[in-house]
Amino acid sequence: MPKPKDEFDTLYGYLLYDPQDILDDEYMYTVPEIARMLQGLDPTTELSEDTEDRLVQWTIPWIIQHEEKFVINDPRGDDPGYFGLHPDFVADEDEE
Template identity: 50%
Template sequence: MPVSKEEFDDLRALSFRDPDEVLDDDKLYTIYEIARMLQGLDPDADIDTGTEAILLDWAIPWVLTNSDEFVFAEPRADDEPGYYGIES
């Protein structure tokens, strides 16, 4: 349900870091790892499912917005996610 802006004291401009500020250019990451790293967490950080879902809400648009800077690799197995990295 939408809420009024007046309910919040702190409204800030939305800004995203560039991919090369977040990712190593010689590695590939899952969207889950990228989501953690965008929040300053270790890519292997153990987080609960609810938090992970919220972080994905930020990571997916970030990857799409910067898609021209990314390459991807198909999953290594059917039960794994794909991998994304900076195009070199």
């Protein structure tokens, strides 16, 4: 059920990053690692299973929305897939 805004103590702007803003173009990342980075955390930060599950649920649509900006590897065995920046979306050093 909707609630009036004045029922909330704090309200924040909703900011979603571009993949180039958070990913290093030299690395590939799992979805949970990307989820942490979207929260401003180190990709190796330990999280509770519930917290990680929630962050991953928020991250998957973000990845899908930016699909053209990613490359993915062919997973090996039970290893997860890794995502990295597509070369077409990596800024040239001249542009930085």
